[in-house]
Amino acid sequence: MGPIGVFDSGYGGLTVLNAVREHLPNYEYIYLGDNARAPYGSRSFDVVHEFTWQAVEFLFKQGCPLIIIACNTASAKALRTIQQTQLLDSYSGRRVLGVIRPSTETIGEWTKSNHVGILGTLGTIQSCSYIIELEKYAPQITTHQLACPMWVPLIENNYHNTDAGRAIIREDVDKLLSMSADIDTIVLACTHYPIIENQIKELVGPRVKVFSQGQIVAKKLKEYLERHTEIDNLLSKSGKVSYITTENTEVFNDKASKYLGLQIQSLHTHL
Ligand code: DGL
Numbered sequence: 001m002g003p004i005g006v007f008d009s010g011y012g013g014l015t016v017l018n019a020v021r022e023h024l025p026n027y028e029y030i031y032l033g034d035n036a037r038a039p040y041g042s043r044s045f046d047v048v049h050e051f052t053w054q055a056v057e058f059l060f061k062q063g064c065p066l067i068i069i070a071c072n073t074a075s076a077k078a079l080r081t082i083q084q085t086q087l088l089d090s091y092s093g094r095r096v097l098g099v100i101r102p103s104t105e106t107i108g109e110w111t112k113s114n115h116v117g118i119l120g121t122l123g124t125i126q127s128c129s130y131i132i133e134l135e136k137y138a139p140q141i142t143t144h145q146l147a148c149p150m151w152v153p154l155i156e157n158n159y160h161n162t163d164a165g166r167a168i169i170r171e172d173v174d175k176l177l178s179m180s181a182d183i184d185t186i187v188l189a190c191t192h193y194p195i196i197e198n199q200i201k202e203l204v205g206p207r208v209k210v211f212s213q214g215q216i217v218a219k220k221l222k223e224y225l226e227r228h229t230e231i232d233n234l235l236s237k238s239g240k241v242s243y244i245t246t247e248n249t250e251v252f253n254d255k256a257s258k259y260l261g262l263q264i265q266s267l268h269t270h271l
Contacts, residue, residue: 010034186209191214
């Protein structure tokens with residue numbers, strides 16, 4: 001029996017872990033943030049894939065039977081290869097899931113105008129993963145997407161509340177809204193962005209709904225474990241959570257508390 005691994009390039013995945021723990025509080029979790037090499041958003045396909053696989057192998061070695069890649073960029077650029085080749089070659093029986101599919105399966109339920117805005121990193125947007133997946137699950141939707149390459153660095157460095165940070169965020173939100181007056185739903189397709197969800201909601205006003213992925217991923221994971229009892233039976237239910245970062249642990253603890261109100265003692269690793 002082992003924990004559920006939750007991986008992100010940095011702090012963003014903590015927003016997913018929080019929501020998952022609300023829905024599945026009895027399970028054991030290991031969170032891994034590759035803060036030393038974040039952001040992933042502007043890195044090439046090969047590099048994101050290499051870093052993500054290193055993280056996945058690390059979590060497998062910690063005994064995780066199931067890993068959630070709580071990072072859109074890594075889900076967009078690495079998940080398919082990991083699921084279709086590497087898992088089968090070396091770790092059959094273990095599972096790696098991402099955050100894009102659960103989101104695109106659900107987005108159709110939220111929009112009335114069928115015009116949806118997607119905000120994400122350069123990697124996620126250039127991969128067109130949301131457009132491709134939404135064509136499968138909600139073909140009636142017109143997708144308007146925008147890369148916000150500055151947002152993760154702003155959040156990781158705690159600059160999102162400065163005047164300059166707020167101006168950059170406002171400019172990007174305006175750019176997305178100017179793509180269509182019919183956009184009634186915006187998806188924060190980067191797990192870092194819920195940290196600035198209130199800032200975004202203030203900018204778009206009450207007419208446009210803003211969705212974060214944490215609750216969706218959590219709900220879908222719960223359903224997945226109900227369907228796949230063979231995986232559920234491999235998961236320990238001690239309620240314990242460990243946090244591991246590839247960067248400085250004190251900074252990680254401090255930011256986890258500042259952004260998400262989590263009082264934690266993280267450990268350090270090299271990947
Ligand atoms: N949280 C990651 C995502 O969802 C951020 C990527 C990055 O490190 O740039 O895309």
